Amino acid sequence: MPKVNGASLLRGLIGTAGLLVVLEAAGRLGAWDTERLPLVSTVLLRAGELLADPEFLVSARSSLTTWALALLVTIAIAVPAGLLLGMVKPAEVAVRPLIEFLRPIPSVALIPLVILLYSETTHMRITVAVYAALWPVLINTIYGVRDIDPLAKETLRSFGFGPGSVAYRVVLPGAAPFIATGIRLAASVAIVLVVTSELIAGGIEGIGVYITIAASGNRLDLMIGATILVGLFGILVNALLVAGENRLFRWHRARAGAAT
Amino acid sequence: MLELVDLSHTYGSYRAIDRVNLKVAQGEVVCIVGPSGCGKSTLLRSIAGLIKPTGGNVLLDGRPVDGSPENLAVVFQDYSRSLYPWMSALANVGLPLRRRGLDKKRREAAAMAALEQVGLAGAAAKFPWEMSGGMQQRVSIARALAYQPKLLLMDEPFGSVDAQTREELEDLTLRVCAHHGMTILLITHDVDESVYVGDRVVVLSKAPGTVVGDLPVQLPGPRDQIHTRELDAFVRLRAEVGRLVRGMTPHRNGVETR
Incomplete structure (x- = not known):
């Protein structure tokens, strides 16, 4: 788990601020037509205003709901499936080729098909996002289960615990740090695919739809402003999940640290 | 026997x-x-x-x-692999007692008594990775003792x-x-x-x-x-x-x- 300390955070902020200042100066010095492509300061101002814009907020809430549901469905499918495939070797061997075939198919390529299958746009978007977000959770869960020390399981078995108890008391908590990492990756992937499906398939609400509408009105300031907000949301989610992992799985980091 | x-x-x-x-x-x-x-x-x-x-x-x-x-209880050589790193010493010792059908309070009391017997009463809240090898193996022994195997x-x-x-x-x-x-x-x-x-x-x-x-x-x-x-x-x-x-x-x- 990446650990962010004060100094590296400060440097990152300085780097970002530096780039923004350079872009702002270049724009003001006439490096491009600011009527076409707005100044950095204009875009940032718009991004701030969007947070209070009811029309944008309706779209944002729609995207957020789609994203959250997609992530929940992903977890509900991929974690149990990963635990099963991780624990039952023959099952994993049987579905491995299928996974290797399905995994590289870009979720975006499925959008036309999924549009035909669903009348409800939210269901369509969730399906597209789940398809892409599934893999990191599934693969991480399988590896997490594999990583469990056989002796840890045998210890509980020797005390007379059955396979169900061993799965619940040893396999699940032992694999939890890996599962959490998979969910963190899936959270980012799901953001990308929710917005992508909104952009490609359209609809009434959603940030992707909002961006499309802004584009048709030639409002590059609103387009870029909305895009920046999506990016910031991604950073925020990632930071929260990393913080949660660091808190919950201190034991995992302590062990990994001791091993190196 | x-x-x-x-x-x-x-x-x-x-x-x-x-x-x-x-x-x-x-x-x-x-x-x-x-x-x-x-x-x-x-x-x-x-x-x-x-x-x-x-x-x-x-x-x-x-x-x-x-x-x-x-x-029956087993104490393995490799305490670092046989203890659960996500659990405190007390929880590790108390875990097998679930098989004995004890409620949480009695499990903790029995686990605490076993830790006292191995001289680790003060380290009950510690995690295995915060302990020396000898202490960890004491926890393993306490876990076996608490279970009271024949x-x-x-x-x-x-x-x-x-x-x-x-x-x-x-x-x-x-x-x-x-x-x-x-x-x-x-x-x-x-x-x-x-x-x-x-x-x-x-x-x-x-x-x-x-x-x-x-x-x-x-x-x-x-x-x-x-x-x-x-x-x-x-x-x-x-x-x-x-x-x-x-x-x-x-x-x-x-x-x-x-």
């Missing part, structure tokens, strides 16, 4: 143990010693029900064992700690197990340890492991790391076990046999 009848196990074509016969009486401390690769661990895992032996029987109180028997299996339990801790843990094991009247089967490759800890030392041959010696240890108790180890009887018995482990012919004269 424990009886092994022609116990054999093969992994593919590799014969790990071959027709091991052994009877252990209630309350006895039996040490099994043998050269490395003599199938000591296979023997223990068969008794614990972790593997199904390919031949022979394990009888507990006269009944054949199928799966992991009740009233039979305690120990697989090289002191093999991963330093020499001084090892002596402390040997004495601790003898003390608390005598207190509980537990039957212990301790597996070791250390000849000294087998004589010091055991009421009986059973020697296994090189693979395929089979019993080549079964020597009673008649040393005055309570044992003491300094005095017991300088007794003539200790020294002679140690030499005898050492010869057997190395596959040499037994030298019966010096050994006090029953």
Whole structure:
């Protein structure tokens, strides 16, 4: 788990601020037509205003709901499936080729098909996002289960615990740090695919739809402003999940640290 | 209480143990010693029900064992792998007590009592990775004690700690197990340890492991790391076990046999 300390955070902020200042100066010095492509300061101002814009907020809430549901469905499918495939070797061997075939198919390529299958746009978007977000959770869960020390399981078995108890008391908590990492990756992937499906398939609400509408009105300031907000949301989610992992799985980091 | 009848196990074509016969009486401390690769661990895992032996029987109180028997606990050599890093020492010790159907309060009380017995009352809230190796193995021992098994299996339990801790843990094991009247089967490759800890030392041959010696240890108790180890009887018995482990012919004269 990446650990962010004060100094590296400060440097990152300085780097970002530096780039923004350079872009702002270049724009003001006439490096491009600011009527076409707005100044950095204009875009940032718009991004701030969007947070209070009811029309944008309706779209944002729609995207957020789609994203959250997609992530929940992903977890509900991929974690149990990963635990099963991780624990039952023959099952994993049987579905491995299928996974290797399905995994590289870009979720975006499925959008036309999924549009035909669903009348409800939210269901369509969730399906597209789940398809892409599934893999990191599934693969991480399988590896997490594999990583469990056989002796840890045998210890509980020797005390007379059955396979169900061993799965619940040893396999699940032992694999939890890996599962959490998979969910963190899936959270980012799901953001990308929710917005992508909104952009490609359209609809009434959603940030992707909002961006499309802004584009048709030639409002590059609103387009870029909305895009920046999506990016910031991604950073925020990632930071929260990393913080949660660091808190919950201190034991995992302590062990990994001791091993190196 | 424990009886092994022609116990054999093969992994593919590799014969790990071959027709091991052994009877252990209630309350006895039996040490099994043998050269490395003599199938000591296979023997223990068969008794614990972790593997199904390919031949022979394990009888507990006269009944054949199928799966992991009740009233049995194992202390493994590798405490760092056998303790759960996401649980405190107290939770680790209390976990097997779920099998005893105790509620949370009584589990914690029993776990705390066991930690006190191994001198770790103050470290109950610590996690295994915050403890030294010796402390972790004490937690493993406490976990087995709290479970109050009739039979305690120990697989090289002191093999991963330093020499001084090892002596402390040997004495601790003898003390608390005598207190509980537990039957212990301790597996070791250390000849000294087998004589010091055991009421009986059973020697296994090189693979395929089979019993080549079964020597009673008649040393005055309570044992003491300094005095017991300088007794003539200790020294002679140690030499005898050492010869057997190395596959040499037994030298019966010096050994006090029953």
